[in-house]
Amino acid sequence: MHQIESGLHRRQGKALTNFARTLPAPQSELAQELIKDxxxxxxxxxxxxxxxxxxxxxLLEHLRSLILELGKGFxxxxxxxxxxxxxxxxxxDLLFYHLRLRCFVVVELKIEDFKPEFAGKMNFYLSAVDxxxxxxxxAPSIGIILCKGKNELIVEYALRDSTKPMGVAEYRLSAALPEPLQTELPTEAEFAREFPLMALVKLRMExxxxxxLLVADQADAERPLALGPMLAELHRLGMIPQTADRFRSALQIMNRAAHGLDVAPADASEATEIATAFLAExxxxxDRQLS
Incomplete structure (x- = not known):
């Protein structure tokens, strides 16, 4: 166990995962490269x-530092x-969307060493998120279980028959990040470019x-899953906001951001303004329904 711990900081992209078995190529290779340990x-x-x-x-109070540590695209x-x-x-615990992988990433935090039941719980969460x-x-949602420590053999057994893509990694609360890994972090300029897109993706989720929630409150609602059909369902129920037409145009920009495509800063700013107003409506x- 000590030998495993002492070498982890040099194993970028080699965290213990089941991606090769649960994800198609090249998704599996990209996912493996992006996870640290x-x-x-x-x-x-x-x-x-x-x-x-x-x-x-x-981690939430240092969200910017957390995103920098997770890497590009989160x-x-x-x-x-x-x-x-x-x-x-x-x-x-934490939910992300990865712009390159085009999938949700569920992060579970543990202050103890890895236990086999953690994998079962993550499998359950990933099924629900999907x-x-x-x-x-x-793409299929991915899980990352962050633990204080882990036994490699126990992790391998726990992930062997899991049907959902997940990985197990440790975290350190001290010790500087090794110099070879610094080049993998986004620069300040890269983060400044990506942050508006991250905000757009989060706003889209909200x-x-x-x-x-609005559709679920209606007994006769069909409860479609995709955002477009849900907007149509709101219209059918007579609950469509006044800014719906503007939001539909902004949604095109938000979808581009969610899929990791380039978005002009002016377009991102306008889409954020429109979507924020739509969300408020x-x-x-x-609130009127609940009152």
Missing amino acids: PYSFDFLALGPAMSERELEQG AFVGSQHPLEIGGQDYYL DLLRHESD VEREIR LRAIR
């Missing part, structure tokens, strides 16, 4: 007695993202979630 969270001022909630909160969707399954509520959040054009409609 270990992740360096040396920007956190946390001690060994921290709780999982404190770890999560610390767009933050939310923390404690809710999923309603079988009448019960479940919450994802059913409830994944779009038709998205709009979709709000529409889904959706929430106002739902």
Whole structure:
């Protein structure tokens, strides 16, 4: 175990995963290259007695540093993202969308060493995300389990028969990131270019979630999964916001951002303004329904 730990910082792209078996090429190779082991969270001022909630909160308070450490293409969707399954509520620690992989990435945080049951829980979450959040054009969702430590053989056994793509990596709260890995991080200029696209993707997810809640409140609603059909369903139910036509044009820009395509800064800014207004209208409609 000590030999495994001492060599992890030199194993960029070699985290323990089942991607080769659960993802098609070249998706599997790209996903493998993008996952690190270990992740360096040396920007956190946390001690060994921290709780999982404190770890999560610390990462959220340093979101920019977290995204830089995760690498290029990660767009933050939310923390404690809710999923309603079988009448019960479940919450994802961290949810991202990857602009190059074109898929959701579920991150589970553990303050202890890896246990086999972590893989079963992640398999469950990924099945739910694929059913409830994944779009038709998205690739299968991926899970990353971040642990304090791990036994390589236990991880291999736990992932061997898992049907969903996932990987297990460790994190470090101290020690500087090795020099060879610094070139893999986005530069300040690259981050500045990508951040508006990440914000657009997150905004798109918020709009979709709000529409889904509105549709779910209607007993006769058909509850379509894709965003376009859900807008049509809102129109059928007589709940379409006044800014819907402008939002449909902005949605084209948001979809380009979600799929990692280039978006002009002016277009991204305009789409953000339109979608923000549309989201506010959706929430106002739902508030009126609940009052």
